[in-house]
Each structure stands twice: as structure tokens, then as C-alpha cells.
Amino acid sequence: MKPSTLSVAVLTAIATSPALSETTELNDILVMSPTNSEQSIRSVTSNLTVITAQEIEEKHYQTIQEALQVVPGINLYNSGGPLQTTLLQVRGSSNGQVLIMVDGVSINDPSSFGANLNTVALQDIDRIEIVKGPQAGVWGANAAAGVVNIITKQATQGGHAQVNIERGSWNTQKLATTLSAANDHADFVFSLSDTSSDGYSSVIAADADSDDSERDGHSQTDINFKLGLNLSTQHRLETSIKKNQSDFDYDAYAWPNGYDPEDAVSHAKIDSELRKLQYRYQQDGLSARLYLSNYQIERTYVEPFVTGYYEGESTEKGGVVNYEYLSGQSLTAGAVLSEYKGVSDYYGLSEAEYQSTGLFVTNTNLFNNGSLIISESLRNDQYDNDFDDKLTGRIGIKYRIKPDIYLGANYGTAYNAPSLYDYTHSVAGLQPETTEGYEINLGAYGLEVSYYDNDVTDLIGYNSLYEAYNEDGTSSLSGFEVRYARYFKQLNTDFELAYDTLMAKNAENQWLGRRPQDQVSLQVMYDGFANTQIGIQSRYVGQMYDQNDQQGQQIGDYFTTNLTASYALNKGLNMYVRVVNVFGEDYTSAITDASSNNVYSNGGMQTFVGIRGNI
Incomplete structure (x- = not known):
């Protein structure tokens, strides 16, 4: 279907959906991402989506990418294969404009751009918080398009153990285990995950079949440990360490043959470690925390003609205070001192480092028994290098007409700091990108509709020498997002439909490449059979060109469908099967090179069978 026809069809289907027969109870979980402090989801004005651990387990997602891509406004594309480089776009933004965190600590790679989503194992996740729109007024640099904050699990009172074993296509094998315990004085969580696969070719000819190509195998090991000590009823000490090691083959560019699966196989190794020490204080309406965090990532790429090495490190020392001065x-x-270091050795050694100091304040007011919410944020970031200091802010308002009907709006300014690679490979006078944007949100009985408009100035581009520079003019990113979710009790069915349409154009009014104009996702889960749950997840990606100005190949306009089924053998033991791309849709997320006929592979239809036990 053409995008215009698709838009009408989706909106009509939603508009004619029956209203809820009873009031929907709002989830009163605490979230961190909108204000950098714990608050009830009821008091959030920002466009917020939360993916819970229960949802991840029930839908048997294989990767974080699978969980994120059903959120309206999000698009992902990777370089073929589960551990290959994955780029995340939020509302048409580039990968580096999205701040990705684990428990409030940025895992954006200082030596490059964006973050490696593969460094977090699914069984460690308690929830994923996605806040869309400019968020620099709270989080500072690299939150120009939004924030993805991955919150890991905490131990619950008593003890808990879980084991997950899985086998699947391409000889994929997974073993994951989690052990936790807690009492009034201390708690801990330990988890281990190990995955390996023969894999499929990351790059194939456009008319080739993954089954007939060589294998790009991969393996990954994740270790996570968290320890909490309750020193008293007001004082708590927390420490955590998370390590990830990944090895994978990929198909490098081997001039003059281009991507040749037989001759250009390369190997990569990525090691990352995140450490955090935090002190918490809480009494009455006052809470405070002091923290020290460190994130390190090392990446080595062995290609036919060169070996590339990258090392990035970011350190944060900060403190946050929250005070409820009236009911x-x-x-x-809060205040935070950030230090960034980066080393790259790829056709030449380059090093860079800089510091920044951020001061921020957020005020949230609830009036009329919480039906009216107003929130304001202001932040100042100062740099010790050639970057200009940045003052950013955000203001939001939400009015809840009825418990299930609300109207809200948010406005914010933000910026995206150049990566250390950009800083050392740039023309003179490189400055951060700046973003100004607003959104209008409407919610009613499970239906959520958002309109947004973001303008990006000093967009960072690259010349023929791969040097970073600021483009002239302003790029415009605007669109609609629609989501409808409801559980039909009479049908024992959980239903979720999401749709978004995007207009992404640069300063020359040219469509930006690799941005789908329309996306639709449908998820239906049925649990009417005893001890059994079956589900279908279907996704449509609309028209999308590989290059700007609708040039290059048209790589959109395709459907993918996944099927899941699970059966509870007893209270603590569950068996499941997941079929990915059940119809074997032949699609690609990107063309490898404009002059070649090679594409990134999707692996075709894949099947995974597993068993999960809880004690």
C-alpha cells in the first residue's frame, strides 16, 4: 500500500475501535528517566514508553532491538546479524542524538558515536524507559532526540533463581542464569549469559540467499553483579559491575572487490565494562544520592588490509537531590562532572579527551489532585575545550481531563556533542548540533496520539576525507505517532497497534536517507487456552531510500511477521518457541555501498526453542 492509503487505513481502524468498558488503572511504577529522579509515572509530562521484564519474557524477544522496534517513532538498522553494528533512530534523528543508558549511566561510546545495544543481556532488564523529544535540559549532551534508559533488576525480598536454555537456527545456543537474594540488611543480584551461533553472512548479493553464503559466527558473554547494603533506614550503599565480551565475524570492504563474502571476511572483538558506586539517603520528603560511574569499551577490527583499534572511556561524578517542598x-x-577519553588507531593514531561540568534543576508541580502537571527543567553544561557552553531547557504540561483522558505538550532545546572521533577528524570550528522541538500528546482509553516537530541546526556531516563539519541551514524532523493498547477480557487477548509517519528533510529540502516514511506494528497475544499463550507480531516498514534526496535503492515497503507460543509445564517451568520472519521476507535495512549490488542480510526465517525455569 502507498503511505497515504496506509495512514488512512490505520487511523480509521483505531478511530472505530470500541472504547474501554471500564476505567483503566494507571500503572504506578516509579521511573527515573524524565527528571533524573524517581517519580510516579502519573506525574510525567514527557512522551514516555515503558517496556517491562514481563513483556520481554512473554513476547520472547531475542534482542533489545526487537523490543525497541515496535515502539512508534523508533527505527533500527544494522550491518547484518545479531551482534553487528546497530544504529538507532528516534523520530528520524541520527544514532548519536539518542542518549542510551544503563541504570542512568551513559553507554554511548566516547571513541565513536552512539551506543552498542548488544552489551546488555535481556534477562538483566527490569524495564526499558524510552523518553522521546529533546531531553538535554535534564541529561545534557546527546539527548537531543530522546533517552533510552535500561533499568536492570533489583533483588526482591527472599531469594530467586532463574535459568533459561535456548537453541535455534544457525546453530544458535544460549544459556542464561540469574540468582538473587535480599533481606532487611543486604541484597544482591548475579547473572551470567552466554550465547554462540554459527551465524549467517552479514553481507550478501542482492539476489543471493543467506543459506548459500558463508557464515559469520558470533559469541557473547555477559556478567552482571549488583550489591546493596542498608546501613540504616535512611542510608544505603550500592555497587554494581557489568562486563560484556563479544566476538563476531563480518564482511569488510575489500577494495577493489567491494564486499565479497568469500574473500573479505573480517573479525571483531568488543570488550566493555561498566562500574558504579552509589550512596543513597532518604528521609521524609528528602532524597539524595551521590555516585561515581565509569564506562570503558575497547573495539578491535581485523580486516583484510588493516587492523582498527578503538578505546573509549567516560567517567562521571555526580550528585542529585530531590525535595518535596509541598504536597x-x-x-x-544536581551537578555532574564528566570526563571523556578516546583513542583510535585506524590508518593513523589519534587521541582526544575533554571534560564538562553540568548543573541542572527540575521543578514539578501537581495541582487539582494531580490532574494538572507542570514540569520545567534547566541545565548548563560547560566544556574545557573549543565547544561553546550550552544552556538548555524543557517545559512540559499535562492535563488529565478524566482518569483515562489527558492532553499534554512539551517544548525543549538540546544539543548533540561531537564524538571524540569527530573532534579529532574535523574541519576547523566544529560545534555541537543544536535541536529545538515541541510535541503535543493526546491520550484517551488506551489510545495515544502525538505530533512532534524538531529543527536541527549545525547538523554534523562528513566530507570526502571523512572529516566532520557543520552543515549550513536547518534540518526538519516532524511526524505523527499513534498507539492503541487494550486487553480484551472477553476474548482473552492483549492487543497493541502502533503507527508512525515521518517527514525528515535536510536544509536543502531533501528527504534524509534510511528513514521510513511510515511504520506500523501489530502485536496480538492470546491466553485463552489452559497454561498456553500464543502470539503474533507483524511490522510494516514503508517507503525508504538508502540515500538522501530519495536516491539510491528503495529498501522499504515490506512486512515481517513473528510467531510465538509458550506452555507452562508447572508454576515455575515454561517452554516456548519463537519463529522470526515466518514468511522469509527478503528485505534489507541498508545497502552496503552505493556502487555495489550487496546488501546487509536478515538471515531469513529463523526458529528458536527454549525452556525457562524459576525458583
């Missing part, structure tokens, strides 16, 4: 009125203030 329903709270103030959050």
Missing part, C-alpha cells in the same frame, strides 16, 4: 510539589537539582 505534590517537588524540586530536583
Whole structure:
């Protein structure tokens, strides 16, 4: 279907959906991402989506990418295969404009751009919080398009153990285990995950079949440990360490043959480690925390003609205070000192480092028994290098007409700091990108509709020498997002439909490449059979060109469908099967090179069978 026809069809289907027969209870979980302090989801004005651990388990996602791509406004594309480089776009933004964190600690790679989503194992996740729109007023650099904050699991009172064993296509094998315990004085969580696969070719000819190509295997090991000590009822000490090691083959560019699966196989190794030490204080309406965090990532790429090495490190020292000065009125203030270091050795050694100091404050007011919410944030970031200091802010308002009907709006300014690679490979005077944007949100009985408009100035581009520079003019990113979710009790069915349409154009009014104009996702889960749950997840990606100005090949306009089924053998033991791309749709997320006929592979239809036990 053409995008215009698709838009009408989806909106009509949603508009004619029956209303809920009873009031939907709002989930009163605490979230961190909108204000950098714990708050009820009821008091959030930002466009917020939460993916819970229960949802991840029930839908048997294989990767974080699978969980994220059903969120309206999000698009992902990778370089073929589960551990290959994956780029995340939020509302048409580039990968580096999205701040990705684990428990509030940025895992954006200082030596490059964006973050490696593969460094977090699914069984460690308690929830994923996605906040869309400019968020620099709270989080500073690289939150120009939004924030993805992955919150890992905490131990619950008593003890808990889980084991997950899985086998699947391409000789994929997975073993994951989690052990946790807690009492009034201390708690801990330990998890281990190990995955390996023969894999499929990351790059194939456009008319080739993955089954007939060589294999790009991969393996990954994740270790996570968290320890908490309750020193008293007001004082708590927390420490955590997370390590990830990944090895994978890929198909490098081997001039003059281009991507040749037989002659250009390369190997990569990625090691990352995240460490955090945090002190918490809480009494009455006052809470405070002091923290020290460190994130390191090392990447080595062995290609036919060269070996590339990258090392990035970011360190943060910060403190945040939240005070409820009146009932329903709270103030959050904080300070953070950030240090960034990067080394790259790829056709030449380059090193860079810089520091920044950020001061921020957020005020949240709830009026009329919480039906009216107003939130304001302001942040100042100062740099010790050639970057200009940045003052950014955000203001949001939400009015809840009824418990299930609300109207809201948000406005914010933000910026995207150049990566250390950009800083050392740039023309003179390189400055951060700046973003100004607003959104209008409407919610009613499970239906959520958003309109957004973001303008990006000083967009960072690259010349023929791969040097970073600021483009002239302003790029415009705007669109609609629609989501409808409801559980039909009479049908024992959980239903979710999401749709978004995007207009992404640069300063020359040219469509930006690799941005789908329309996306639709449908998820249906049925649990009417005893101890059994079956589900279908279908996704449509609309028209999309590989290059700007609708040039290159048209790589959109395709459907993918996944099927899941699970059976509870007893209270603690569950068997499941997941079929990915059940119809073997022949699609690609990107063309490898404009002058070649090679594409990134999707692996075709894949089947995974597993068993999960809880004690």
C-alpha cells in the first residue's frame, strides 16, 4: 500500500475501535528517566514508553532491538546479524542524538558515536524507559532526540533463581542464569549469559540467499553483579559491575572487490565494562544520592588490509537531590562532572579527551489532585575545550481531563556533542548540533496520539576525507505517532497497534536517507487456552531510500511477521518457541555501498526453542 492509503487505513481502524468498558488503572511504577529522579509515572509530562521484564519474557524477544522496534517513532538498522553494528533512530534523528543508558549511566561510546545495544543481556532488564523529544535540559549532551534508559533488576525480598536454555537456527545456543537474594540488611543480584551461533553472512548479493553464503559466527558473554547494603533506614550503599565480551565475524570492504563474502571476511572483538558506586539517603520528603560511574569499551577490527583499534572511556561524578517542598510539589537539582577519553588507531593514531561540568534543576508541580502537571527543567553544561557552553531547557504540561483522558505538550532545546572521533577528524570550528522541538500528546482509553516537530541546526556531516563539519541551514524532523493498547477480557487477548509517519528533510529540502516514511506494528497475544499463550507480531516498514534526496535503492515497503507460543509445564517451568520472519521476507535495512549490488542480510526465517525455569 502507498503511505497515504496506509495512514488512512490505520487511523480509521483505531478511530472505530470500541472504547474501554471500564476505567483503566494507571500503572504506578516509579521511573527515573524524565527528571533524573524517581517519580510516579502519573506525574510525567514527557512522551514516555515503558517496556517491562514481563513483556520481554512473554513476547520472547531475542534482542533489545526487537523490543525497541515496535515502539512508534523508533527505527533500527544494522550491518547484518545479531551482534553487528546497530544504529538507532528516534523520530528520524541520527544514532548519536539518542542518549542510551544503563541504570542512568551513559553507554554511548566516547571513541565513536552512539551506543552498542548488544552489551546488555535481556534477562538483566527490569524495564526499558524510552523518553522521546529533546531531553538535554535534564541529561545534557546527546539527548537531543530522546533517552533510552535500561533499568536492570533489583533483588526482591527472599531469594530467586532463574535459568533459561535456548537453541535455534544457525546453530544458535544460549544459556542464561540469574540468582538473587535480599533481606532487611543486604541484597544482591548475579547473572551470567552466554550465547554462540554459527551465524549467517552479514553481507550478501542482492539476489543471493543467506543459506548459500558463508557464515559469520558470533559469541557473547555477559556478567552482571549488583550489591546493596542498608546501613540504616535512611542510608544505603550500592555497587554494581557489568562486563560484556563479544566476538563476531563480518564482511569488510575489500577494495577493489567491494564486499565479497568469500574473500573479505573480517573479525571483531568488543570488550566493555561498566562500574558504579552509589550512596543513597532518604528521609521524609528528602532524597539524595551521590555516585561515581565509569564506562570503558575497547573495539578491535581485523580486516583484510588493516587492523582498527578503538578505546573509549567516560567517567562521571555526580550528585542529585530531590525535595518535596509541598504536597505534590517537588524540586530536583544536581551537578555532574564528566570526563571523556578516546583513542583510535585506524590508518593513523589519534587521541582526544575533554571534560564538562553540568548543573541542572527540575521543578514539578501537581495541582487539582494531580490532574494538572507542570514540569520545567534547566541545565548548563560547560566544556574545557573549543565547544561553546550550552544552556538548555524543557517545559512540559499535562492535563488529565478524566482518569483515562489527558492532553499534554512539551517544548525543549538540546544539543548533540561531537564524538571524540569527530573532534579529532574535523574541519576547523566544529560545534555541537543544536535541536529545538515541541510535541503535543493526546491520550484517551488506551489510545495515544502525538505530533512532534524538531529543527536541527549545525547538523554534523562528513566530507570526502571523512572529516566532520557543520552543515549550513536547518534540518526538519516532524511526524505523527499513534498507539492503541487494550486487553480484551472477553476474548482473552492483549492487543497493541502502533503507527508512525515521518517527514525528515535536510536544509536543502531533501528527504534524509534510511528513514521510513511510515511504520506500523501489530502485536496480538492470546491466553485463552489452559497454561498456553500464543502470539503474533507483524511490522510494516514503508517507503525508504538508502540515500538522501530519495536516491539510491528503495529498501522499504515490506512486512515481517513473528510467531510465538509458550506452555507452562508447572508454576515455575515454561517452554516456548519463537519463529522470526515466518514468511522469509527478503528485505534489507541498508545497502552496503552505493556502487555495489550487496546488501546487509536478515538471515531469513529463523526458529528458536527454549525452556525457562524459576525458583
